[in-house]
Amino acid sequence: MTLRIVAGIDFSTAWADVCLLASDGQRLVAHRRFPNSVPGFQAFKQLLLTTLATHSATGLDISGEATGTYWLPFFLALAADPQLNAHHLRLFVLNPRWVAWHKRCYPDDNKTDARDAYYIADRLRTRPPDTPWQAHLPVRSLRTYTRYRFHLVQALAREKSFFCAHLFLKANAYRRLMPFSDVFGVTSRAILQQPTPLQAFTDRPTAALATELAAISRHHLPDALASAARLQQVAAESFPLPAALDLPVHRLLSGTLAYIAFLDSQIRQVEDWIAAELDNHPPIRQLMTIPGIGQACAAGIGAEICPVQRFLDGTKFDARRGRRRTKNLRDAEDAVAKIAGLWWPRAESGNFAAADRHLAKSGNAYLRYYLIQAADQLRRHAPEYRRFYGRKYREATKHHHKRALVLTARKSVGLIVGLLHRNEAYRSKGVRPT
Numbered sequence: 001m002t003l004r005i006v007a008g009i010d011f012s013t014a015w016a017d018v019c020l021l022a023s024d025g026q027r028l029v030a031h032r033r034f035p036n037s038v039p040g041f042q043a044f045k046q047l048l049l050t051t052l053a054t055h056s057a058t059g060l061d062i063s064g065e066a067t068g069t070y071w072l073p074f075f076l077a078l079a080a081d082p083q084l085n086a087h088h089l090r091l092f093v094l095n096p097r098w099v100a101w102h103k104r105c106y107p108d109d110n111k112t113d114a115r116d117a118y119y120i121a122d123r124l125r126t127r128p129p130d131t132p133w134q135a136h137l138p139v140r141s142l143r144t145y146t147r148y149r150f151h152l153v154q155a156l157a158r159e160k161s162f163f164c165a166h167l168f169l170k171a172n173a174y175r176r177l178m179p180f181s182d183v184f185g186v187t188s189r190a191i192l193q194q195p196t197p198l199q200a201f202t203d204r205p206t207a208a209l210a211t212e213l214a215a216i217s218r219h220h221l222p223d224a225l226a227s228a229a230r231l232q233q234v235a236a237e238s239f240p241l242p243a244a245l246d247l248p249v250h251r252l253l254s255g256t257l258a259y260i261a262f263l264d265s266q267i268r269q270v271e272d273w274i275a276a277e278l279d280n281h282p283p284i285r286q287l288m289t290i291p292g293i294g295q296a297c298a299a300g301i302g303a304e305i306c307p308v309q310r311f312l313d314g315t316k317f318d319a320r321r322g323r324r325r326t327k328n329l330r331d332a333e334d335a336v337a338k339i340a341g342l343w344w345p346r347a348e349s350g351n352f353a354a355a356d357r358h359l360a361k362s363g364n365a366y367l368r369y370y371l372i373q374a375a376d377q378l379r380r381h382a383p384e385y386r387r388f389y390g391r392k393y394r395e396a397t398k399h400h401h402k403r404a405l406v407l408t409a410r411k412s413v414g415l416i417v418g419l420l421h422r423n424e425a426y427r428s429k430g431v432r433p434t
Contacts, residue, residue: 003022003023003055003056003057003058003059004023004057004058004059004060004061004088005020005021005022005028005048005051005052005055005057005059005060005061006020006021006022006023006061006063006121006124006125007019007020007021007048007060007061007062007063007121008021008063008064008117008118008119008120008121008122008123008124009062009063009064009071009074009117009120010064010065010113010114010116010117010120011036011064011065011067011070011071011074012036012070012113013036013070014035014036015033015034015035015036015040015113016033016034016035016036016040016044016074017031017032017033017113017114017116017117018031018032018033018034018044018047018117019031019114019117019118019120019121020047020048020051020121021118021121021122021125022055023125025122025125027118028051028055029047029051031114031117031118032044032047033113033114036070036073036074038077041074041077041078045081045083045084048060048084049083049084052087057087058087058088059087059088059089059090060084060087060088060089060090061089061090061091061092061124061125061128062078062089062090062091062092063091063092063093063094063120063121063123063124064092064093064094064120065093065094065095065096065099065120066093066094066095066096067096071093075091075093075133075135076135078091079091079134079135080135090132091132091133091134092124092128092129092132092133093133094120094123094124094129097362098123099116099119099120099123102119102122102123102126102127103119106119130313130314131310131313131314134310136306136307138280138281139281139302139303139306139307141277142274142277142278142280142281142284142299142302142303143303143304145270145273145274145277145299145303146274146296146299146300146303146304146366146370147303147366148270149267149270149271149274149296149300150300150366150369150370152263152266152267152270153267155263156260156263156264156267159256159259159260159263160184160260162256163183163184163253163256163257163260164183166249166252166253166256167183167192167253169241169245169249170192170197170198170238170241170249170250170253171198171234171235171238172238172239173233173234173237173238174198174234174238177230177233177234177237178230179191179227179228179230179231179233179234180221180227184257184260186216186217186218186220187213187216187217187220187221187227189257189261190216191213191216191231192253192257193253193254193257195247195250197235197240197241197246198231198234198235198238199235199236199238199240200235201231201232201235202232202235202236204232206225206228206229206232207225207228209228209231209232210224210225210227210228211224213227213228213231271295271296274295274296274299275295277299278295278298278299281299281302281306282423283302283306283419283420283423284298284299284301284302284303284306284420285298286419286420286423286424286425286426287301287302287416287419287420287426289419289425289426290374290378290382290415290416290419290426291377291378291381291382291426292374292377292378292380292381292382293374293377293378294377296370296373297370297373297374297377298374300366300367300369300370300373301367301370301371301374301416302420304339304364304366304367304370305336305367305416305417305420306420308332308417308420308421309421311327311331311332311335311336311417312326312327312328312329312331312332312421313327314327315327316331329414329417329418329421330414332417332421333413333414333417333418336367336413336416336417337410337413338363339363339364339367340363340364340367340368340371340409340413341362341363341364341365341368342368342371342406342409342410342413343410368409371409371412371413371416372405372406372409374409374412374416375389375405375406375408375409375411375412376405378408378412379404379405379408382428383428384428384429385408385411385412388407388408388411389404389405389407389408390404392404392407392408
């Protein structure tokens with residue numbers, strides 16, 4: 001009888017709590033705790049080698065929860081260790097929700113690191129994922145950049161919202177009358193960073209103010225005179241701030257604008273890094289042939305999906321045929337959509353079937369963000385997706401744009417998975433390769 005040792009690790013910033021089980025669930029080693037560091041890894045490795053030799057085990061499965069980045073350095077060291085790989089090492093990263101749901105199958109228990117390690121190991125033993133985890137370092141490099149860009153974009157959106165909320169104090173009519181097309185444009189920033197209250201513009205001739213605005217914008221304003229008139233209207237209709245608040249609000253807005261400018265520069269820098277890194281990923285570059293899809297969306301999607309082959313490994317039970325079969329591209333498409341949270345779980349019980357099915361939204365937030373951003377461009381630039389978006393928009397009874405956009409993103413998953421798998425450029429519907 002062959003024996004594979006199953007190890008569950010509960011990671012934290014300082015510790016790696018370990019449980020070792022046999023394939024039948026028998027505990028092989030009492031709970032052990034190791035530092036989440038190189039010395040801790042070496043001690044854990046020695047425990048594994050000793051246990052493998054003691055029980056004449058033929059293989060080794062190790063699992064951990066995907067909790068932030070606490071697990072990653074330890075797993076990279078495991079994946080690179082030749083001694084452990086000689087024992088047919090397989091690594092698995094579990095969604096914490098899987099472990100939490102598995103724990104519900106048991107009576108109420110203590111919430112401790114030792115017990116968590118046991119449930120992680122038992123979840124792997126009873127229901128292992130279809131494919132083991134692999135480092136895929138080249139793609140992980142690109143993923144580091146695209147996730148950093150996502151973080152910066154989210155921070156930029158928060159800062160802009162914060163700025164607009166406090167801009168209402170300085171000039172409550174500014175965003176309603178919009179003297180400039182973009183609140184955060186060059187001319188608008190220059191005006192809002194001036195220490196003098198906007199009410200000072202009401203006393204100046206409109207033509208002179210228009211000349212000043214044209215100079216600030218380097219003559220890019222389409223109608224400087226109209227912008228000057230609207231700016232004076234903003235000043236006339238906005239409540240003046242008390243003198244005690246004028247300087248604090250000005251400093252807050254100026255500081256926030258400076259931070260927004262810094263975030264903009266950081267995003268441009270990261271996008272330059274992404275562009276350079278994309279040269280190492282020809283299949284991902286093929287996504288840029290899709291109408292409207294730029295390098296940021298292509299890189300963000302490809303970094304989370306690639307390599308696509310991992311979604312095609314293994315077999316799947318076919319309920320219609322009543323047997324297992326090899327996976328196909330439709331299975332890979334469904335798996336990617338589920339990882340992104342772009343699926344609608346059924347809710348049925350007895351004779352009841354819920355008419356409304358809600359979007360799951362759980363899963364990989366990075367992938368979901370880039371897919372929806374890509375869908376927004378597809379519905380603008382690709383006729384097939386424009387028609388699909390329009391049809392779903394009309395069918396929706398509420399939240400028309402959001403619903404249609406999410407459905408468009410779900411539709412695009414099949415196209416994206418196919419292009420990445422075949423490493424080919426986009427062709428509009430009906431076009432055949434020569």
